[in-house]
Amino acid sequence: MNKEILRLRINGEEREIAAAPNRLLLDALREDLGLTGSKRGCDDSSCGCCAVLVDGVPMLSCVALAASYQQSEITTVEGLGGPGELDPVQEGFAEMGGAQCGFCTPGFMIATKALLDRNPNPTLDEIREALSGNLCRCTGYMQIYESVKYALEKCRANTSDRGSAAQAAR
Amino acid sequence: MSDSLSANGFSIIGKPLPMADARAKVTGLGKYADDLSVPGMLIGKILHSPYAHARIRSIDTSRAGALPGVKAVATGEDARNPYGILPIGHDERVFALDKVRYIGDNVAAVAATSAEIAEQALDLLRVDYEQLPAFFDPEISMKAESNWIHAERPHNIEKEYHHVFGDPDAGFAQADFIAEERYYAGEVNHAAMEPHSTLAIWEPDNRLTVHSSTQVPFYLHRTISEVCEMPMSQIRVIKPLIGSGFGGKSEVIPLEIAACVLAKKSRKPVKITYTREEVFLAHRGRPITIVYLKVAITRSGKITAVQARVIQDGGAYCGYGPVTVLYSGALLGAIYDIANVRYDGFRVLTNKPACGAMRGHGTVNVRFAFESMLDELAHQAKIDPVEIRRRNLLKAPCITANSLRVTSYGLPECVEKVFERSGWQSKKGKLPYGKGIGVACSHYVSGAANPIVRSNMPHTTVHIKIDRDAAVTLYTGASEIGQGSDTMQIQIAAEVLGVRPERVKLVAADTELTPVDLGSYSSRVTFMAGNASLNAAKDMRDQIFAAVAKTLACSPNDLIARDEYISHVSDAAKAISFDEAVALALEFHGALVARGTYAPPENARGGKFKGAGVGPSPAYSYSAQTAEVTVDAETGHVHVDKIVAAHDCGKALNPLTVKGQIEGSVYMGFGQALQEDMTWHEGRLMNPSLLEYRIPATKENPEIESIIVESIDPEGPFGAKEAGEGSLAATIPAIANAIYDAVGVRINSAPFTPEKILEAIRAKQKNDGPNGARASNPQPSGNSR
Numbered sequence: 001m002n003k004e005i006l007r008l009r010i011n012g013e014e015r016e017i018a019a020a021p022n023r024l025l026l027d028a029l030r031e032d033l034g035l036t037g038s039k040r041g042c043d044d045s046s047c048g049c050c051a052v053l054v055d056g057v058p059m060l061s062c063v064a065l066a067a068s069y070q071q072s073e074i075t076t077v078e079g080l081g082g083p084g085e086l087d088p089v090q091e092g093f094a095e096m097g098g099a100q101c102g103f104c105t106p107g108f109m110i111a112t113k114a115l116l117d118r119n120p121n122p123t124l125d126e127i128r129e130a131l132s133g134n135l136c137r138c139t140g141y142m143q144i145y146e147s148v149k150y151a152l153e154k155c156r157a158n159t160s161d162r163g164s165a166a167q168a169a170r
Numbered sequence: 171m172s173d174s175l176s177a178n179g180f181s182i183i184g185k186p187l188p189m190a191d192a193r194a195k196v197t198g199l200g201k202y203a204d205d206l207s208v209p210g211m212l213i214g215k216i217l218h219s220p221y222a223h224a225r226i227r228s229i230d231t232s233r234a235g236a237l238p239g240v241k242a243v244a245t246g247e248d249a250r251n252p253y254g255i256l257p258i259g260h261d262e263r264v265f266a267l268d269k270v271r272y273i274g275d276n277v278a279a280v281a282a283t284s285a286e287i288a289e290q291a292l293d294l295l296r297v298d299y300e301q302l303p304a305f306f307d308p309e310i311s312m313k314a315e316s317n318w319i320h321a322e323r324p325h326n327i328e329k330e331y332h333h334v335f336g337d338p339d340a341g342f343a344q345a346d347f348i349a350e351e352r353y354y355a356g357e358v359n360h361a362a363m364e365p366h367s368t369l370a371i372w373e374p375d376n377r378l379t380v381h382s383s384t385q386v387p388f389y390l391h392r393t394i395s396e397v398c399e400m401p402m403s404q405i406r407v408i409k410p411l412i413g414s415g416f417g418g419k420s421e422v423i424p425l426e427i428a429a430c431v432l433a434k435k436s437r438k439p440v441k442i443t444y445t446r447e448e449v450f451l452a453h454r455g456r457p458i459t460i461v462y463l464k465v466a467i468t469r470s471g472k473i474t475a476v477q478a479r480v481i482q483d484g485g486a487y488c489g490y491g492p493v494t495v496l497y498s499g500a501l502l503g504a505i506y507d508i509a510n511v512r513y514d515g516f517r518v519l520t521n522k523p524a525c526g527a528m529r530g531h532g533t534v535n536v537r538f539a540f541e542s543m544l545d546e547l548a549h550q551a552k553i554d555p556v557e558i559r560r561r562n563l564l565k566a567p568c569i570t571a572n573s574l575r576v577t578s579y580g581l582p583e584c585v586e587k588v589f590e591r592s593g594w595q596s597k598k599g600k601l602p603y604g605k606g607i608g609v610a611c612s613h614y615v616s617g618a619a620n621p622i623v624r625s626n627m628p629h630t631t632v633h634i635k636i637d638r639d640a641a642v643t644l645y646t647g648a649s650e651i652g653q654g655s656d657t658m659q660i661q662i663a664a665e666v667l668g669v670r671p672e673r674v675k676l677v678a679a680d681t682e683l684t685p686v687d688l689g690s691y692s693s694r695v696t697f698m699a700g701n702a703s704l705n706a707a708k709d710m711r712d713q714i715f716a717a718v719a720k721t722l723a724c725s726p727n728d729l730i731a732r733d734e735y736i737s738h739v740s741d742a743a744k745a746i747s748f749d750e751a752v753a754l755a756l757e758f759h760g761a762l763v764a765r766g767t768y769a770p771p772e773n774a775r776g777g778k779f780k781g782a783g784v785g786p787s788p789a790y791s792y793s794a795q796t797a798e799v800t801v802d803a804e805t806g807h808v809h810v811d812k813i814v815a816a817h818d819c820g821k822a823l824n825p826l827t828v829k830g831q832i833e834g835s836v837y838m839g840f841g842q843a844l845q846e847d848m849t850w851h852e853g854r855l856m857n858p859s860l861l862e863y864r865i866p867a868t869k870e871n872p873e874i875e876s877i878i879v880e881s882i883d884p885e886g887p888f889g890a891k892e893a894g895e896g897s898l899a900a901t902i903p904a905i906a907n908a909i910y911d912a913v914g915v916r917i918n919s920a921p922f923t924p925e926k927i928l929e930a931i932r933a934k935q936k937n938d939g940p941n942g943a944r945a946s947n948p949q950p951s952g953n954s955r
Contacts, residue, residue, distance in 0.1 A: 036205035037198020039413070041363045042446045046861040049363060077198035086196065094192035097830045101652025102195030103202065103363040103413030128868040135860060137363050138414050138652055140837030141871050143830050 007070050010035070011079030021067050026050045028066035029076060037077035037106050041135070048134030051107040052076045058114045058133075077106035080113060088154035089113050089147075098147030100138035107134045112148050116155055122148075181732055182665040183888050186826035190657045190676065191411070191650065202411045203367035203383045204443045211369070212241055212281040214432050214442035215288040216425065217295050218451060219270035219277055222521040222853030223304035223319065226266055226277070230296035234280055237294060239287035242436035245278045249431045253393045255421040255526075257623055259328075259488030261320055262524075264397060264427040269302070271319055271486035272522050273853050274451030276424045281432040281440045304521040306853050308458065308483035312518045319486055319519040328484055328517040329492040331781045333499055335571040341475025341510030345466030347550045352462050353539035354919040355902075356847040357483070359455040360528055361865050364413020366452065367443040368426045370433035378433065379406045382426050385415040385649050386689030389622075391681050393422040394430050402681075409679035412651040416838070417527035419651070420691040421489055423452050450848070450858035454526030457494065458483035459535035465543050471551055471558040473544075475510040476503045480536060484517045487524035491517040493622075493784050494525070497532025500785025502540060504570040505581070505613045505792070506562040511571055521853045527691060529838055530898040533614060538920060541610035541903030546916060554598065555609050555907065556589050559794075573777030577789055578891065580818025580881035581611060584794035587816040587877045592796035598911065604801050608907025611794045614896035615787030616820075616886070617694025619770040624783075628767035629694070630702040631685035634663065634710045636762040640752040642667060642674045644706070647687030648699035649679045653894050654827035655695045659703040661823055662887055666707035667714075668731025669748055685765075693892030696823065697788060698768045700887035705766025717758035718751050771885070789883045791896035792818040795836070797872075797904035801912040806928030808844060810872035810905060817876070820883040820891030831893040832876040839901025841866045847921050 001020040008015050010033065017023075017032040029035040029052070038061055041049035050062040053075035081087035089112045092098060099105040108131060115122055115130035122130065127148050128141075136144060194200030231243040246267035254260040265276050278295055282288040305311035305319065311326040319326050342348060368382040378400060384390045387407040395402045412419065425442045432440040444452065462479040480498050484491040499513035528534075548558040564570070566579030588594070588609065597607045621629060633645040644663050650656040656676050664671045677683055687699055715726040718736045722729075722744050730739050737745035746754070755762055776786030798811045815836050822828040845864045849856045857863045882889035902920060910916055915930035 030205075031207075035198075036201065039202070039364070040204070041365065041413075042860045044446070044859050044861045046859065047363060077196075081197070083193060083197055083199070086193070090196040094196045095188050097188075097826050099189070099192055099195045100654075100830055100834065101363065101412060101414035102191070102200060103652075105195050106198050109196065132867050132869045135363065135865055135867055137361055137416070137838075137865060138834050139830055140833035140835075140874055141868050142833045142874050142876075143826075144868075 006067055008066065008074060009072065010074045011076060019066055021065070023066045025061040025064040025066045025069060029061060035076050035078050039103055039106060041103065047104070048107040048111065049104050051110040051134065053110055053114060056114065056117060058111050077109060080109060087113070088151040088158065089116065091154060092147040092150035096147040096150045097143035098139065104134060104136045108136065108144060112151060116151060120155060180665055182661050182671060183823055185824065187657060187661065187671065187824055189654055189827065190660050194411070200411045202364055202413055203369060203381050206369050206381055206410065207441070208371060208439045211439040211441055212283060212436060213285045213288050214279055214281045214429055214440045215285070215292055216276055216428055216442065217278045217292050219266070219273060219275040221270060221299055221301055222273050223269070223271060223302040224299040225269045225302060227298040227300055229278060231278065234291040234294040237287065237291050239283040240280055240291045241283070241438060242281040242432050243278065243291070244428070244431045244435055248435060249397050249427065251397045251399065253397055253422065254488050255389065255490055255622065256488060256492060258492065262487050264424055264431060274523055275486065276428065279428045279432055281436050281438070304853055306520055306522065306850065308481050308518040308520055309460065311520045312516060319521060323519060326519040328488055328519050329495065331496060331499060331513070331515045333513040333572065333779065333781065336510035338475045338477055338510040338512040342466045344468070345474045346469040347547050348464065348466040349543050349547050350464040351543060351918055352460065353542065355459045355535040355538060356920055357455060357458045357525070358528065358842050358846045359450055359453060359848060359863065360416035360418035361860065361863065362414040362416055362418050365444040365446055365449045366419065366423050366425055367441065368429040369439065369441040370429040371439040372433045372437045377404045377406065378430060379408065380430060381408045381410050383412050383419055384409055384426065385412070385420040385651050385691055387649060387679050387681055388647060388686050388689060390422050390426055394427065397427050398430050398434055406682040409649050412649065414652040415690065416529045417531060417691060418454055420527050420689060421454050446860060447858040450855055450863070451523050453485065453523035454489055456528040456534060457485070457525035461536055461539040463539045463543055465540070465547060467547050467551060469551060471548065471553045471561045473506060473508050473562050476508055477512040478502055478536065479514045481516045481518060483520050483522070483525070485520060485522045485524040489524045489526040491525065494527065494532040496781050496784035498536045500572055500574065501533040501613065502536045504572060504574050504785070505611060507564045509571050522850065529835065530614060530895045531692060533612065534899040534902065537612050537899035538902040538906065541900070542906045542916065542918065545608065545907040545910065556585060556594055559585055559609070559611055572785065573782060574785055575774050577885065578820055578881035578883040579792065580879045581613070581792035581794065583879045584792055584816035584818055585611065587879060588794045588796045588814045591875060591877060592798070592814045594796060601911070604803055604912055606801065606908040606910065606912025607796055607798045608904045608911055609794065609796050610900045610903035610907060611792070612896055612899035613790050613792045614892060615692055616697040616789040616791060616892040617787055618692045618784070619775045619786040619788055620783040621688055628769045630687045630698045630768045632699065632702040632706040632766045633685055634706045634764040636710065636752055638756065640749045642669060643677060644674055644703065645677045645684045646699055646703065647679055647684045648695050649690040651690050653690065653831060654824060655690060655699065657827065658696055658700055658823055662700055662703045663707040666704065666711055666731070668736065669734055693895045696890050696892060697886055700890060701768040702766045704887045705768065706764050707766070709766055710762065710764035713759055713762060713764060714751050714755045717755040718746055720758065721746065721754055788885055789820065789891045791892045793897040793900045795897070795900040795904040797901065797908040799905060799908040799912055801909055801927065803913055803931055806924030806931065808909060808922060808927065810840060812873045812875065813901065813904065814875045815877065815897050816879050817893060817897050818879040818881050819893040820886045821880050821889035822878045823888060823890050825878060828878055828893045829876045832897045833874045835895060835897035836874050836901050837866060837871060839898040840872060840905070842920060843902040843905045844921050845870070
């Protein structure tokens with residue numbers, strides 16, 4: 001299949017790749033763009049390790065064609081935050097044991113990020129629901145819930161900090 | 171000096187520190203094997219057998235080899251040397267030489283400039299097979315008179331062991347209650363989230379560098395040398411981040427050797443990454459296990475004898491098989507005080523993917539049988555299930571009937587903790603029909619006291635180096651696979667040297683840089699690599715103290731290292747910062763290099779009988795668990811509401827990671843108990859995907875309360891023992907016993923599917939008649955005397 005130029009907007013940057021129309025988004029990320037944070041853990045879109053945000057919605061990049069998402073804003077784990085400025089979600093998974101082997105972690109953090117963006121106050125059941133498309137073989141999920149709660153608290157604290165700072169400025 | 175560590179409390183040991191590599195993982199910047207690539211790298215693909223048992227008449231590679239982009243094609247002729255994880259089981263070849271032995275067996279491989287070309291090349295390989303009769307059921311396979319899977323293994327029996335300890339006949343004769351039953355456990359796979367991957371790089375100087383998803387770089391190193399006929403000194407094995415293993419990466423897996431053979435043949439870098447289906451076919455998981463069990467107790471609940479005949483369906487190759495079946499026997503009775511044990515274990519070959527070591531290696535399925543039967547006997551003798559366990563505890567320290575040395579023994583405390591936390595007394599036998607609670611116990615080794623290849627060399631060696639930057643660099647062969655190995659060793663070194671953990675840099679699992687460690691399996695790392703790290707750190711501290719003592723004009727015995735200072739124990743004014751102390755020590759010694767080793771003591775290495783080498787460990791962990799379930803008697807569906815798990819890990823060096831290990835073990839036991847089962851049709855795996863082989867997701871997983879019990883082992887590093895495997899085995903019988911409490915049926919076949927439960931409930935209703943309700947009148951499952 002002939003390659004064509006695809007223009008993708010990933011982690012806030014315009015990226016150009018030459019790829020066949022059937023190039024999967026996951027392969028484009030991992031092989032064409034060197035963004036290996038998204039993982040392949042299965043053959044049939046059952047594990048969630050490859051999840052990325054497409055316009056804020058978690059999506060499995062192993063069953064998405066890269067060519068179909070040239071108009072979208074794509075966020076991978078590398079786009080959540082770098083080593084110097086971790087997102088509260090990344091901090092939660094690092095601090096509370098949410099990442100053991102770490103292979104499923106990018107997918108879980110993407111799902112968590114999407115959850116907290118649309119629901120800053122989720123119940124445990126809502127957390128379980130939001131993470132039900134991702135599989136983890138290490139943790140038994142308990143420390144993942146703790147990680148999500150940590151991120152939740154951190155986001156809340158940040159919001160109220162910003163609130164009080166705004167109030168002080170007035 | 172060393173006493174000051176505990177006298178003043180710990181500054182780093184026992185703290186819930188995040189993992190040392192956590193930031194690499196949460197930023198997505200850490201590299202796993204499949205994330206690696208190098209210029210000119212080829213992609214390798216493997217051709218698998220479509221037949222369960224067949225002779226290979228010929229392989230035609232000409233068309234595949236001629237395809238543009240194909241750089242190498244390899245078959246059995248390219249790597250004739252056999253290998254296997256055990257010295258007694260070298261029965262595998264990377265590609266079949268004469269015949270294939272399971273659907274998925276490895277026949278040939280290609281390396282090409284892209285994955286697409288490699289796939290096309292596989293389609294062009296022509297293999298002429300002659301099919302042979304195949305064996306799928308272990309109890310039939312072990313009676314085979316011809317067409318044996320390996321000619322040198324008559325009747326397809328890989329290995330059998332027959333052990334008698336004490337006088338089992340006398341034990342049965344003095345019993346008041348005897349139960350006898352057949353238990354069955356289905357086959358399960360590790361299903362680590364990372365599929366196996368290997369990048370083998372042929373270097374310009376004809377060396378081989380191998381990055382591989384392995385739990386045991388050392389064994390891989392040795393096997394590559396044997397199969398590729400290269401000296402170990404020409405081979406470098408590096409372990410990148412590993413997406414967990416659970417035993418599935420503890421043997422040498424075919425792709426690891428296949429990548430090396432292709433790299434050697436093409437003189438280029440070759441990467442092979444398994445699909446999930448290939449992971450299931452490479453397998454090495456927990457075998458189908460059939461347990462014929464007989465246990466006897468007195469009226470007061472004392473166990474008088476145990477007899478087990480265990481048959482394991484090992485698949486087509488030896489692998490760890492003999493070790494698995496020996497663990498089943500060695501750990502069967504050794505958790506309790508049992509004088510009389512008879513064990514007959516059979517490891518049987520069948521035409522299916524080879525089984526191997528999986529979390530809780532060898533103990534899980536026999537523990538399911540034993541703890542279920544103990545529950546039944548307690549019922550018959552009208553003794554509470556918690557109480558019957560209390561009445562059979564060991565009196566540690568002691569030597570068990572099968573010569574296992576037990577030092578620390580936290581099982582009594584584990585039992586009491588779950589008894590309290592679960593609210594046992596207000597629940598057992600008192601919940602409404604459909605709700606139930608069950609209890610079970612388990613134990614596991616903290617590493618094997620005897621190495622696979624017998625030698626008197628240490629099991630682990632650690633080096634520590636400090637230079638003018640005052641960074642502490644710890645070189646260890648131990649493999650971080652997600653369990654916290656790196657963090658544990660950093661904490662130990664930082665505690666001993668009195669520095670912040672951030673000052674300790676770890677270099678791990680690279681055979682060119684790090685000394686040998688026997689690997690991350692059998693829960694050996696904390697005990698063994700932990701002790702070696704402790705010894706190396708003490709060696710380094712002694713060297714630094716010698717220099718500081720000279721400057722401060724005091725005895726080294728008066729010094730303590732803590733919070734980045736070396737100071738006089740009774741004169742706080744006499745203190746030198748760690749950086750200054752390092753400078754003094756470099757002036758004093760010239761170079762600062764320390765080493766530590768660990769080998770289990772002679773008296774922990776077990777008995778002298780055949781098979782006695784498996785089971786002995788320098789220390790054992792203990793677990794007790796309760797499970798609460800809701801059983802829908804209309805559908806047979808079981809919901810596990812809560813599991814309370816208490817685990818004796820000796821000393822929790824890092825409570826965060828210990829809890830993660832307990833909860834992960836419970837999770838995996840839960841999966842095997844209720845929903846994981848590899849299903850077969852004439853040797854073909856019917857569910858080789860995570861969609862059909864259902865590991866539990868968030869919605870299914872129970873609430874888990876993990877409780878740490880610390881028995882402070884006399885020989886463990888700071889008293890620590892294993893935490894990563896021991897809890898798993900208790901979960902399955904705890905759930906089985908809770909189902910009995912809920913609806914009065916015993917399910918002796920795992921997983922406990924709705925079909926099995928419904929069938930048992932209907933059979934019971936038929937037996938009980940219209941008035942039979944709950945557990946007061948259960949199905950008879952043993953004979954009372």
